[in-house]
Amino acid sequence: MTRSRLAVVGNPENRRVTMLLDAATRSGMPTPRVVSWREVLIGRGTRFHADEWVRLDSPGEDPDVDALLRGAGDPTRIADGPRWYASLLAAVGTLRGGRRLTHPDDLAVLFDKRRCHAVLAGDGVPVPISPTSGGDASAPRDWPEVRELAAAAGLRRFFVKPAHGSSAAGVVAVETASGGRVQARSSVEIAEDGLYNSLRVRRLTGEAEVGALIDALAGECLHIEAWLPKPSWQGRAADLRVVVIAGRATHAVLRTSAHPMTNLHLGGQRGDLEAARAGFDAAGYGWESALAVAERAAACFPRTLCVGVDLLPAANWRGAAVGEVNAFGDLLPGLSGLPGRADGLDTYAAQLAAVAGGWSDHVAA
Known part of the structure; x- marks a missing residue:
């Protein structure tokens, strides 16, 4: 990273971008260049320098960007997902120069649950049964x-x-x-x-x-x-979001909910991660084995620095499957890294450390 620069394509005022910039400041690296999704989507043409590593961040939480991706309308509506997907991939295809921290081919798979499921299953990653896997x-x-x-x-x-x-x-x-x-x-x-x-x-x-x-x-x-049965923690269904950076599981959150969906914005809550660790270990499956499943899922996308893996523990903690792999699954404010894996680092600082530590040397331009 000392010989390279970092750029990020995102929504400049979004906390995802500001948290990355804060992490860069704390690490003493130059402030990353920010290119807005709006600029990319209106077709101005964006070229990056040869020594720039380009991070693609979420285009979400911006009504104007949402309208450019799938047409005008209330941002909370559920409609025109295929158009959103095609617009995003087309916009990424207009980027020129630099080297990617999120590979466009990986992005295309990660944002199609059917294709992603098929890729995971094809590589032997345990996933729920699906009759629509493929396309x-x-x-x-x-x-x-x-x-x-x-x-x-x-x-x-x-x-x-x-x-x-x-x-x-x-x-x-x-x-x-x-x-x-x-x-x-x-x-x-x-x-x-x-x-x-x-x-x-x-x-x-x-x-x-x-x-x-x-x-x-x-x-x-x-x-x-x-819909796989989930383990219970304090009477609530539980699963895990595991962030994998440069092939290594670095951060994890136990998500709990009274509903089948454990997303935090739907009333899910962070649980005691030690309970998950203890559950896997007591069942004889092992915490490290669970993290290894998340790492196997991330290994299906070796040209992408960071993914968020939704890990589904078995109801008895004697196994784990992968529900989804998220291209932009690293937004976990206030979460420090797993001991021995990303001590004292949030998800953004850990990504910067991985690139500075040579991840880029193993990835084709």
């Missing part, structure tokens, strides 16, 4: 197709997710039972003019109500995967 050819067009695909895969409890979504937007947790009974939980709000994200998880009951929601979401290229 558009298997995308169900409506609720009857969703139910048929799930039944054929032997799934009675399953998640339905927009393929290009994030932050649990549009996710529906479905439970079916004998006799055709069905219920679901989701944070989606149905309004006269469309579907919207909400901070409240609600319950839907009956074929008609659940089917209407799935039908309304079908244009988002749906992905289906098994």
Whole structure:
């Protein structure tokens, strides 16, 4: 890093960017150059210097950028995910020069849950059963197709997710039972003019109500995967977000919730990480083995410095699977690194240390 410079493509006022800049200041490195997503998306053309390492950060939380990616409208709406995805990849394709900390080919897979699932499974990473793993050819067009695909895969409890979504937007947790009974939980709000994200998880009951929601979401290229039982911590379902930097798990958060979705903005809470460590160790599976599963998932994307892995512990802590791998999964304010792995460093400082320590020497330009 002493011979290179760092640039970041992001939303300049967003905390993701400001936290990176703060980490750079603390480390004594030159302030990274910030290129706004808006500038990239309006087609001004962005060229980076040959010695610049380019970090791609989330384009989220900016209404103007959201409109450029998927068209005008309320940023909380659930719509036009495929257009958002195509616009993002096209914008990344206009960047010239420099070297990437997030490889464009990896980004294309990470933001398509179906493709990402297939890549993980193909490399032997444990993942939930999915009848839509792969791509558009298997995308169900409506609720009857969703139910048929799930039944054929032997799934009675399953998640339905927009393929290009994030932050649990549009996710529906479905439970079916004998006799055709069905219920679901989701944070989606149905309004006269469309579907919207909400901070409240609600319950839907009956074929008609659940089917209407799935039908309304079908244009988002749906992905289906098994809803695996999660362990309990203080009466709440628990899973983990593990940040993997330069191939090594460096940070972890135990996420707990009264709902199937453990995302913190949906009422999830950080739990005691030591409880997870103790759970894995007491079950004989081992904490290090769990972290190794997250590292195996990240290894599927060796040209990308950092990913956030959603790790799903088995209900008895005797194993772990990977739910998702997130391109921008490093926003964990106030979290210090795991002992012996990133002591005293937040996720941004740890990434800067990894590049300074030679990660870039092992990555093709």
